[in-house]
Amino acid sequence: MIEADNITKRYGDFLAVDQVSFRAGAGEVIGFLGPNGAGKTTTMRILTGFLPATDGRARIAGHDIFEEPLAARRAVGYLPETPPLYPEMDVTGYLEFVAKIKDVPRARRRSAVESALERCGLADVHRRVIGSLSKGFRQRVGIAQAILHDPPVLILDEPTVGLDPIQIREIRGLIADLADPEKTEARTIVLSTHILAEVEAICRRVLMIHEGKMVLDSAIGELTAEGQSLEDVFARMTLREGEAA
Numbered sequence: 195m196i197e198a199d200n201i202t203k204r205y206g207d208f209l210a211v212d213q214v215s216f217r218a219g220a221g222e223v224i225g226f227l228g229p230n231g232a233g234k235t236t237t238m239r240i241l242t243g244f245l246p247a248t249d250g251r252a253r254i255a256g257h258d259i260f261e262e263p264l265a266a267r268r269a270v271g272y273l274p275e276t277p278p279l280y281p282e283m284d285v286t287g288y289l290e291f292v293a294k295i296k297d298v299p300r301a302r303r304r305s306a307v308e309s310a311l312e313r314c315g316l317a318d319v320h321r322r323v324i325g326s327l328s329k330g331f332r333q334r335v336g337i338a339q340a341i342l343h344d345p346p347v348l349i350l351d352e353p354t355v356g357l358d359p360i361q362i363r364e365i366r367g368l369i370a371d372l373a374d375p376e377k378t379e380a381r382t383i384v385l386s387t388h389i390l391a392e393v394e395a396i397c398r399r400v401l402m403i404h405e406g407k408m409v410l411d412s413a414i415g416e417l418t419a420e421g422q423s424l425e426d427v428f429a430r431m432t433l434r435e436g437e438a439a
Contacts, residue, residue, distance in 0.1 A: 277336025281325030
């Protein structure tokens with residue numbers, strides 16, 4: 195579903211992403227980890243078509259993100275760290291607006307909106323103005339817009355940032371449901387977060403990026419098989435020379 199080959203992004207002399215490559219198949223739920231400034235968000239923006247790469251290639255559901263940008267974008271649902279919401283709109287009105295932008299066929303728009311509301315636990319607030327909702331519910335609206343067109347690939351950037359423990363648990367449960375093959379079609383999910391417990395609870399595989407380079411691609415079970423925690427692995431893989439002293 196996702197094929198990234200030597201993705202590179204330069205800003206002048208600064209190399210933000212350095213030849214990042216990986217594959218993600220249908221049904222995989224992947225944790226994308228790295229310190230602040232490692233290149234995670236830049237990589238995700240390239241994969242979702244929001245940012246051009248300097249070099250390399252990427253395919254989403256078989257579509258080249260650079261040669262077939264519209265088809266590739268239709269195949270991915272993206273939740274950026276700050277959800278693209280309009281606070282003056284009500285939830286249903288906003289989702290109907292997004293459905294039009296995402297070219298959901300007119301005959302399917304109502305059912306698509308109703309399905310997103312139900313799956314994201316928004317049915318009881320569907321006529322509420324978005325600006326009046328708690329941050330947890332606004333995150334739910336952000337996820338709803340990402341899944342509205344039923345994409346085979348979901349890319350979620352810090353979906354629980356700034357939430358309280360109860361809201362975090364609710365959003366984790368929602369993401370787990372979206373990844374559950376018994377409840378939905380096989381969907382590839384890439385989850386970027388600084389909460390390692392979140393990755394351990396939801397994901398089965400970890401990608402780790404540090405200083406723009408991919409430094410780890412492994413199943414979580416393999417990483418923790420000898421009793422080490424994901425936190426230990428993260429610290430070891432991102433520790434700069436001299437910091438251990």
